[in-house]
Amino acid sequence: MIPVTTFKGKAVALFGLGGSGLATALALAAGGADVTAWDDSAASVENAATAGVKTGDLRNLDWTTIAALVLSPGVPLTHPKPHWSADLARAAGVEVIGDIELFVRERRVHAPDCPFIAITGTNGKSTTTALIAHILKSSGRDTQLGGNIGTAVLTLDPPKAGRFYVVECSSYQIDLAPTLNPSAGILLNVTPDHLDRHGSIEHYADIKERLVAGSRTAIVGVDDSYCERIADRIERAGTNVVRVSKRNVLADGIYADGARLVLARNGATHEVADLSLIQTLRGAHNAQNAAAAVGACLAVGVSEDEIRAGLASFPGLKHRMQPVGRKGDTLFVNDSKATNADAAAPALSSFERIYWIAGGVPKEGGISALGEFFPKIAKAYLIGEAAPAFAATLGEAVPFEMSGTLERAVEDAAADAGRDGSGPVAVLLSPACASFDQYKNFEVRGDAFVKHVAALPGVSMLIEV
Numbered sequence: 001m002i003p004v005t006t007f008k009g010k011a012v013a014l015f016g017l018g019g020s021g022l023a024t025a026l027a028l029a030a031g032g033a034d035v036t037a038w039d040d041s042a043a044s045v046e047n048a049a050t051a052g053v054k055t056g057d058l059r060n061l062d063w064t065t066i067a068a069l070v071l072s073p074g075v076p077l078t079h080p081k082p083h084w085s086a087d088l089a090r091a092a093g094v095e096v097i098g099d100i101e102l103f104v105r106e107r108r109v110h111a112p113d114c115p116f117i118a119i120t121g122t123n124g125k126s127t128t129t130a131l132i133a134h135i136l137k138s139s140g141r142d143t144q145l146g147g148n149i150g151t152a153v154l155t156l157d158p159p160k161a162g163r164f165y166v167v168e169c170s171s172y173q174i175d176l177a178p179t180l181n182p183s184a185g186i187l188l189n190v191t192p193d194h195l196d197r198h199g200s201i202e203h204y205a206d207i208k209e210r211l212v213a214g215s216r217t218a219i220v221g222v223d224d225s226y227c228e229r230i231a232d233r234i235e236r237a238g239t240n241v242v243r244v245s246k247r248n249v250l251a252d253g254i255y256a257d258g259a260r261l262v263l264a265r266n267g268a269t270h271e272v273a274d275l276s277l278i279q280t281l282r283g284a285h286n287a288q289n290a291a292a293a294v295g296a297c298l299a300v301g302v303s304e305d306e307i308r309a310g311l312a313s314f315p316g317l318k319h320r321m322q323p324v325g326r327k328g329d330t331l332f333v334n335d336s337k338a339t340n341a342d343a344a345a346p347a348l349s350s351f352e353r354i355y356w357i358a359g360g361v362p363k364e365g366g367i368s369a370l371g372e373f374f375p376k377i378a379k380a381y382l383i384g385e386a387a388p389a390f391a392a393t394l395g396e397a398v399p400f401e402m403s404g405t406l407e408r409a410v411e412d413a414a415a416d417a418g419r420d421g422s423g424p425v426a427v428l429l430s431p432a433c434a435s436f437d438q439y440k441n442f443e444v445r446g447d448a449f450v451k452h453v454a455a456l457p458g459v460s461m462l463i464e465v
Contacts, residue, residue: 001027002154006105008032011065013058013094015085016072017044023152024070024099025053036061038085058085063092071096073148073172078203098176100169103153105179111159115300118147118180119292120169120211121188121221123343127317128188128289129168131281135297135310136164148173164300171207178210184299185215186292190226205230213239219295221288223247242295246288254295256287261294273308279323279331280316283350315463319446321347325459330417332453335430336446341369344432348373351426355379355413357406360433360445362386367393367432374398378425379416381409385437406438406445410452414459427453 004027014025017039025037025048036056039045049055058069069089076083077096089096107116119129126149133145144156147167157163167182174180190205205226212218213234219242220231235241243253254263259276262269272294275281281290290311297307316322318334325332333351338344340363348354348370358367359382366389380400382390387402394400403409406429413427429449431442439445454465 001030002106002156002158003031004028004102005031006109010067012068013061013066014070016075017048020099020152021072022048023155027154063088066094069094069096071098071176073098077175098173099154100173101177107159111161114159114161114163115183116165117184117296118167118169118182118211119186120208122191124188124285124289125168127320128292129166130317131293131314132296133166134314135307138310138313139306169211174211175207180211181214184217184296185212186219186296187212187227188221188292189224217299219292244291244295246284254291261291272304273311280314283346285346323462324450325453325461327459329424331426333426333428334446334449336442338430338432339434339442341367341432344430347428347430353378353425355417355427357381357409357413357429358431359383359386359390360431360435361437362389362433381413383409386433406448407452414456
C-alpha cells in the first residue's frame, strides 16, 4: 500500500467504494487523513465499514472543512451530468481528484525522480502497459504495475529511488489527475469512445492530451488526426515528443517497417527490433504498441539489448490475442477480451487462415464491419445469443455452424483445423460480443476456452493451466 501522507490531518470526502475506491480510502486513512466515504450501493458501504473505513452520507458533511473530494473513476464528473457529490464539492470550492492524482502527489513528495511511465489511448493501452512492465522486470528492475489494468495504483509499493512505476490510465482517471506528470507518457491513439461520459470526441481527446502534455517525454502515436495534432501542439509548447507509427515512415521517431521496428533520429535510422518471430506481438496494432513501449523504455534508461530481450520473452496479455496451445500446424488463440467488432478486428487481421469462434451478447452493429476479413475465415463456429444474427451476416460468404456452446465450438473447430492441410491455421476465440449470456465476464469466458483447449488430445499448452 502507498499511504497517502499528503492529506495527513485533513478531512477528505470519498465517493465510490468499489475495488479502487476502497483501496484509496484505506490508503488515505493509513496516511493520517480523516476520511469519510460513501457509495450509492448500501452493500459497498457495508463492505467498507467492515474493512475499517469510516462511512457516512457526504450530503451531511460540513463541506467548508473538507480538503478534497476523491472520486472513483467510474463516477461521472461532467457528463451526462456531474454526480451529486461532485456538485457539492464544486459548490464549496473543494477540489475533485482521483487515486492517480493522489499517487503523483506522493511520488512528488517522497521520490520525485523515480521513473514513472503512464499509458493511455483508446485501444492497445493494456497490452502496451503489460509489455513495458515485462521489459522492465525482465531486465531486473524493481517494477510496479497498476492503474486501469486491474491493480489499484495505491495498492502498489510506496515510491522510492530506483523503483519504476508503469500505470495504465483511462480517460476517467486522467480527468481526475490535474497534476499528472510522468517521466514518460504514452498516447497511443484516439478514436470515438466513452462519449456519453465526455460529451464530444474533442473533449475526450483534450483529456487524453493532458497525460502527454505533462510528461517529461511524450510518446505519441501519430496514425490518427487527433494524435497528430496533439503531438505538434505539445511539441510547440516545449515537450520532448517521440512520435510512433505503425504505417508511416517517420523522419524522427519509431515506426514499423513490416515487422521491423525502426528508430529514426538525427537523419539516421537503425532497426531496434524484429517482431516477426514473436507470436504475442502479431499484427500492425501490436507494432504500434511495441514501438510505444520501446520509446518509453528508452526514455527511462533501458538499453536496446534489454528491450529486445524483453520483447522476445513477452508472454502476451491474458485474453488478448494470447497464444495458449498448439497442435501440429494449429495455433489456439484466446482473444476473449474482444467484446465488439472493432476489438475483434486486430486478431482477424493478424492470421491468414482462421477457424473463428464468435458470439455471445451482441453489440450494436453486429459483425458487419468485419466483412473485409471474411476471406480469411475458413469456417465460423457461432455461440450464444448472437449466433442467429451472425449467421445471417455471414450468409454464403463464410461457412459456419451453430455450435451453441464454447466447448462444442472448440471441439469442432479443432477437428476441422486438424484436417485443413493447407499450412498454419488458427483456432481463434475472438467473440465480438459480451459474455453475459453464458459467462460472468470475458475473463471467465477466456479461462473456459483455455480449459477446453487443454482437454483436447495432443495439444501442447503454451501457458500454465
